[in-house]
Amino acid sequence: MAPNVTYLCPTCDNRIHLHLQQCPHCKADLTQIAEAGEAADVCFNVGLDAARRQQWADALCSLALVLHYRPEDAGAWVLAGKVYARLEAKDRARSCFAAALRHAPHDEKAQAALEAVGGDPSPRNTLRGFQA
Numbered sequence: 001m002a003p004n005v006t007y008l009c010p011t012c013d014n015r016i017h018l019h020l021q022q023c024p025h026c027k028a029d030l031t032q033i034a035e036a037g038e039a040a041d042v043c044f045n046v047g048l049d050a051a052r053r054q055q056w057a058d059a060l061c062s063l064a065l066v067l068h069y070r071p072e073d074a075g076a077w078v079l080a081g082k083v084y085a086r087l088e089a090k091d092r093a094r095s096c097f098a099a100a101l102r103h104a105p106h107d108e109k110a111q112a113a114l115e116a117v118g119g120d121p122s123p124r125n126t127l128r129g130f131q132a
């Protein structure tokens with residue numbers, strides 16, 4: 001999954017792939033960022049696995065780490081929201097799905113998930129500040 005993830009180089013603001021060790025534009029050393037990205041991928045997979053085994057607390061711990069590294073990761077927000085929905089924590093689920101939609105406004109999975117827990121996926125409701 002890592003090769004598809006891009007971010008802005010902290011030095012030159014060009015969009016680059018997360019797994020790169022060095023920026024191809026300005027040659028900045030990106031080793032630590034690449035490692036954080038890999039850590040986020042590992043955490044996401046651990047969280048997904050825990051969710052499939054219905055180990056919700058483990059899943060949320062791993063997803064919290066993913067979102068620490070990658071707060072813009074809509075997929076991680078959606079998965080966290082689904083875990084909260086399973087735990088009947090609908091307010092938190094709504095916040096997670098709304099956060100996903102702030103980063104990926106056209107994500108149909110997030111829109112459907114938000115509606116399923118009684119939220120409104122229209123932009124005016126998801127652009128407000130939410131906290132996980």
Ligand SMILES: [Zn+2]
Binds near residue numbers: 026027
């Ligand atoms: Zn750069």
